[in-house]
Amino acid sequence: MATSPDYPPYEFEVQKNGKSQIVGMDVDIMKKVAKDLGVKLVIKSMSFDSVLVAVETGKADVAMSGINPTPSRRQSVDFSEIYYNGGQSFLINKTDVAKYKNQSALAHKKIGAQTGTLQYNLAKSKIPGATVKGMDKNTDLVLALKTHKVDALGIETPSAEAYIKNDPDLAMFKSSYHLNKNETGSAMALKKGSGTLVAAINKSIDQIKQQHLANQYLADAGKYMKVNTHNTSMWHYRSYFLKGVEYTLIISAISVIFGVLLGTILALMRFSKSKILHAIAVAYIEFVRGTPLMVQVLFVYFGVGIIINLPALLSGIIAVSLNSGAYVAEIIRGGINSVDKGQTEASASLGLTKGDSMRYVILPQALKNIWPALGNEFVSLIKESSIVSIIGVTDLIYQLNIVRADTYRGVMPVFVAMIIYFIITFILTRVLNYYEGRMKHAR
Known part of the structure; x- marks a missing residue:
């Protein structure tokens, strides 16, 4: 599994039993899939820009990093079924709550979004006159937001909720995009021609949906996040x-x-x-x-x-x-x-x-x-x-x-x-x- 562990609650790192481990909803889902397939799960961490390339070049069997299966991405890789659809939201500074109440208020404003993501393309195409600033890391984008380099940050709803729960200076509101759910949810990416593996993975995803396991994994991720934010001193890290x-x-x-x-x-x-x-x-x-x-x-x-x-x-x-x-x-x-x-x-x-x-x-x-x-x-x-x-x-x-x-x-x-x-x-x-x-x- 190739992933970029800087995107809580989907995937992030935590100190567990004195060791650094990658945890999150995506990791738990992939553990379930690996168990169903009868294989060992090995997690490879890298930047988000590289996870799909890792699959294309055979560095990883699966890429899982809150990836939206957009049409352009489907040309390069195969996708599983959607395993979770959290929706789209915007992060703003709490001091701007009265100023930016909805998506319409962001017209002609500066919007931040992770480069190469659905959020970046949506902000460019669906917010009139918006200037979209792309960066590789959401952590950089949040810093840009807090220092008023951008007015809002396009981000998936679970991640937005994670930020406002752990940062009192931030607020959020949900987007008003009208989107195809088959393109905006999160799915696993695999190398082109992986039909048999995709079919096997989809069986596990069906079980996850039927048993509502994604919500359980999301709750577990929240517990880990509380451990991380319990002590945020640099000495602790x-x-x-x-x-x-x-x-x-x-x-x-x-x-x-x-x-x-x-x-x-x-x-x-x-x-x-x-x-x-x-x-x-x-x-x-x-x-x-x-x-x-x-x-x-x-x-x-x-x-x-x-x-x-x-x-x-x-x-x-x-x-x-x-x-x-x-x-x-x-x-x-x-x-x-x-x-x-x-x-x-x-x-x-x-x-x-x-x-x-x-x-x-x-x-x-x-x-x-x-x-x-x-x-x-x-x-x-x-x-x-x-x-x-x-x-x-x-x-x-x-x-x-x-x-x-x-x-x-x-x-x-x-x-x-x-x-x-x-x-x-x-x-x-x-x-x-x-x-x-x-x-x-x-x-």
């Missing part, structure tokens, strides 16, 4: 941030090592007399530098994943390493060019081969020249590695969004993550400066 720091450092450290190795090889290839090696290095560097890291992460995880099923963490490390290698290559190339040509001539006159000259004479001097730039790349890598959260790697940014979803606190988790990043980069900068000073005094 310290294990989340510590886990995020652990994964951020692992990704950064490994990516730095492989990035430097790859960058050195690419830089030497650019200096090679072989036109083929030179062309390969130039093409690689230009291509990587010309495409966003986020796209590279998605390609390694989903694109390469079609051939080799790589875990999310490994995919993130590979993508960040490959990206870093291209930038390090240019830094090293600049350092080599900064070494006086006379050094090469002097080493040749001493009988050194070109390889030995590069190893013992040129590169050591180049390293002194490029150390500050190389240090900047290391620092940038720690911050840029946060992009791996989109494929479900539990780095610091991923944990930040989970804490925001669980506690309904928009700003404080961001502030904590910002301080943590500063501490990490400050310490690293001091270490790099120490070694830079030693290099300057070395003979």
Whole structure:
């Protein structure tokens, strides 16, 4: 099951028995389905933008994240029957209750909605003159609402109810959309051609409807949410941030090592007399530098994943390493060019081969020249590695969004993550400066 656990009460994370677990109505429904099918349920967390792609590329058998089976989505994936229809609502600030009493009052206003969702498309097509602002996370949208960047937030009714129960500054009202229930409820998404599996899942959904289990699961989710909001201090969620720091450092450290190795090889290839090696290095560097890291992460995880099923963490490390290698290559190339040509001539006159000259004479001097730039790349890598959260790697940014979803606190988790990043980069900068000073005094 692929899901984005930042959408209470459908799916969210909670500390249970000292461990972080994904819970919610969708999770309980999927457990029931897995039991009926006689299979083990494995939950893969990732950003909402990626859950359908995970199904299309075989990373998951089922995507379940409060997904509406719209016609456009049906072109890419198969859907089960609707298992729950909570309806559509709008979140507003409580101070605006008198101002926005119904959907008609939102005409020509700024409406927030999660990018790529039914709520986004509805606001665009059915609210006259509305300016729709899309974001990837509902937690970001709620923060935008509370800071008056948007006037209202389009969201499913159960989630809206969850927010107003846990945040006294928010209010809600139901939409007046006239919608086809077969398109607006929540359904499970499966890979195209999964007819047999869809039929088996639909049998479980029929039982869930007949026994009204969805309401029971929704009530259970509410109990978990009360556990989360009982103590919303950042110290209470310290294990989340510590886990995020652990994964951020692992990704950064490994990516730095492989990035430097790859960058050195690419830089030497650019200096090679072989036109083929030179062309390969130039093409690689230009291509990587010309495409966003986020796209590279998605390609390694989903694109390469079609051939080799790589875990999310490994995919993130590979993508960040490959990206870093291209930038390090240019830094090293600049350092080599900064070494006086006379050094090469002097080493040749001493009988050194070109390889030995590069190893013992040129590169050591180049390293002194490029150390500050190389240090900047290391620092940038720690911050840029946060992009791996989109494929479900539990780095610091991923944990930040989970804490925001669980506690309904928009700003404080961001502030904590910002301080943590500063501490990490400050310490690293001091270490790099120490070694830079030693290099300057070395003979």
